[in-house]
Amino acid sequence: MSTHTKSSLVWRGITSAIPLFVPALPFAFMLGVVVTEWGIPSLLGWSSSPIIFGGAAQITLLTLLGEGASVAAAVSAALIVGARHLLYSVSLAPQFHNQPRWFRWLGAYLLVDQMFALASIEKWQDSDDFRIFYLSAGSTFWAMWMTFTAIGIIVGPVIPESWGLAFAAPVLFIGLLAVSIDRWQTLAVALVAMVAAVALAQLPNRLGILAAALIALLVGLLLERLRR
Amino acid sequence: MTMLSAIIVVGLGTYAMRALFLVTLSDKTFPPLALRLLEYVAPAVLGSLVISMLIDSEAQVALGAPELAGLAAAAIIAAKTRSHVLALFSAMALFWLLRWLA
Known part of the structure; x- marks a missing residue:
């Protein structure tokens, strides 16, 4: 039996997802820088957002392909970057035990770093509540990623090269390295x-x-x- | 075309890793050693990627003082605050300031 109203759960999902998007903003913006720097067609570069839906893997793949890496090397590196998702999948599996099949397929697509964090913070008693919350937060996150990567790709070419914005890529990655x-x-x-x-x-x-x-x-x- | 297929392969691979345990509802888990090895993926891959972003096609590292200061600042701030967002913005601010002064 649900203990929350549906609309309050949807609202909670949305408001939980928005602040967690802040750490993803530099990635969205960096995707624009990478696509511009290597002259990748905008729509092709952006298509990685719905197809991969994972900032670090997208940037790794496009950077390496741009730098002239072989497809096999770039794809393997991007997949190794994404290997942590296996861990997320293992640790969230118990939460998905009582869920309908369609939600397990869809939930997997939405399982980015932030969704893992959100889903593992709280132990949900009611599986319907969890599903509504997860779908609401996940689709908010998805919509923001699609929007902000598009903005990054549109804005990227407008910024003059003399600003040295491409240098933000190694700066972002050395910061991530230090955090790891x-x-x-x-x-x-x-x-x-x-x-x-x-x-x-x-x-x-x-x-x-x-x-x-x-x-x-x-x-x-x-x-x-x-x-x- | 090649790039689109590369994107699709990475998309499928990433989805498979996310879905493996959620969809199969497997109670299996990783051997502890494999779990701990996953902790090394980030430092190993990111360390290699950072270098690849800093060297040119002749395998030369060509960095001026603003670049070096920016990288050092990003590493130190991220290590202290655990925030890559704060590190990015402050290091880029320092980088631009030094370039403007030079």
Whole structure:
């Protein structure tokens, strides 16, 4: 039995999603920068928003393809970036146990970082309540991502190149890198990745990017084995 | 055409990773080692990507003082505040200020 009215749940979903969109804004805007910098057709660049619906994977894929990476290398790197979604899927599976099949298929499409955060904060007693809240927050988030990536792509070419806005891409990513470092092991893995990327930069088709990430992951695996 | 197929493949792959456990309702979980390995994906991939964004096609790193200051500021602010948004805006502000002064 539902304990909330439907409209209050919808409203709660919308108001929970909006502030969480702030961290996604730089990604939306960066997509515009990347699409402009590499001369990717606007609509093609934007199509990654509904098709992939994941900022980091979209930017990784388009940046690497723009830089001249082989399709296989760019696709693998973007998929590795998205590997955390497996974790989200595992940890939210219990919440989806009593849900209808259509919602499990649709809910998976909406499962971005922020939706994972929203869905795992609270233990929902009523599965109908959870479904309404999740759909409301998820579709708000979806609509905002579609709108703001479109704005980013439209505004991108208008900004003069002399502003040096393309530099915002490495700045955003080095910030994300710093946030991902939480102990000496993750720091070591990041440093290995950076050194390996410099050392392997001459490899054809920008294969060095993928190779460096894989080498660093192996070092991480080794460090984890040593810990036990 | 190639780019559209690449986008579609990444879209399908990302969806498959999101859907795997939600749709199958599998009670299976990852071995603990695999879970901990996932924690290293972000530093490994982001470290490699940052370098790729900073080097040109001749594999040379060409950065002036404003760029270096901006990158350092972004790393430090993000590490201290855990906010990539704050880091981005303050580092870009510093970058533009230094370029304007130069």
